Amino acid sequence: MSLLKIRNLSVEFTTSAGPFRAVDSVDVDVEAGEILAIVGESGSGKSVSMLAAMGLLPWTATVTADELLFDGKDLRKMSAKQRRRIIGKDMSMIFQEPMSSLNPCFTVGFQIKEALKIHMDLDRAGRQRRAEELFEMVGIPDPKKRLSAFPHQLSGGMNQRVMIAMAIACRPRLLIADEPTTALDVTIQAQILDLLTxxxxxxxxxxxxxxxxxxxxxxxxxxVAVQYAGQKVEDQPVGDLFREPHHPYTAALLAALPERATERRLPTIPGMVPGAFDRPQGCLFSPRCKLADDRCRTVEPPVMGPELGRARCHYPLNAKAEESA
Incomplete structure (x- = not known):
């Protein structure tokens, strides 16, 4: 049984100009002990889909799903009180911007011990010991002193480590890391990733x-799950995806990597991601895809089987090779 199982998740936001679908029929499966990466351009619905699972979207969002299960429990049918027992304890999230996620009015120690007070059966001394232990785990030097610091007194890398310490404070079974290395220098990025893994x-x-x-x-x-314009367009083991992508968008992303470039100029994907009110009728990637035909532009593509990377495409790449294998 999957630790997290989501089927046909959609998220719509109410705006003054009308509804905007940010996530469109997305499926997610995560097993215990598995590392799943969700990739895609900005605006592809990566963060919104996980915030929907966490129940952290604003009132302007309408969330629908056929299944939204954590450890076999239906999150849709839980009361707010029941869900709060899981969120922050068994399911936890590292947010993208630590400086906007941490409260500037309280010390980082107060904020991490607040989570421990809510979810863990610890007295004041126990919360202090656990907070110091967590800071040591994430590589924050002199933890006793750092616990009394305010977020603005710490560097970006240190604040990111504080966020990680808060996220793992209650020993979660599922951790969602949203762009955990954004705005950090390369050395700190490597340290944060090593820490998480x-x-x-x-x-x-x-x-x-x-x-x-x-x-x-x-x-x-x-x-790896690849998202584009709110839809999941491919889902494969990481080695298979890099070796043989099946969706044209995935292939274009990989071709733009500097280490794969065969010419002096890096290849680019022409055009723009469709916005709220200019979504194509058929395949959402069709205006930017060099393989698109009239069928792609008018008919919504099906989701292929696992042998073709669950690609959402009429003409998945390497299909003939797969069929003859």
Missing amino acids: GLQSETGMGLILITHDMGVVAETAER
């Missing part, structure tokens, strides 16, 4: 890594 290996938790960095995916993930 090390914690995942030690605790056996499931890890969802939201990123747009394919290099991070290649080094870290076991399986």
Whole structure:
């Protein structure tokens, strides 16, 4: 049984100009101990889909799903009180911007101990010991002193480590890391990724890594889900995806990697991601796809089987090779 199982998840936001569908019929499966990467351009619905699973979207969002299960429990049927017992404890999230996620009015120690007070049966001394232990785990030097610091007194890398410490404070079974290395220098990026994968290996938790960095995916993930304009367009083990992508969008992303470039100029994907009110009738990638024909432009593509990477495409790449194998 999957630790997290989502089927046909859609998210619509109410705007003054009308409804905007940010996530469109997305499926997600994560096993215990698995590292899943969700990749795609900005605006592809990566973060929104996971915030919907966490129940952290604003009132302007309408969330629908055929299934939304965590450890076999239906999150849709839970009361707010029941869901709060899971969110922050068994399901936890590292948010994209630590400086906007941490409260500037309270010390980082107060904020991490607040989570422990709500979810863990610890007295004040126990919460202090656990907070110091967590800061040591994430590599924050002199933890007793740092616990009394405010977020603005710490560097971006340190605040990111504080966020990780808060996320793992209650030993979650599933950790969602939303762009955990954004705005950090390369050295700190490597340290944060090593920290996350090390914690995942030690605790056996499931890890969802939201990123747009394919290099991070290649080094870290076991399986990759590719999203485009709110839809999942491919889902494969990481080695298979890099070796033989089946969706033209995935192939274009990989071709744009500097290490794969065969010419001096990096290849690019022409055009723009469709917005709220200019979504094509058929395949959402058809205006930018060099393989698109009239069928692609008018008929919504089906989702192929696992042998073709669950590609959402009329003409998946390498299909003939797969069929003859």
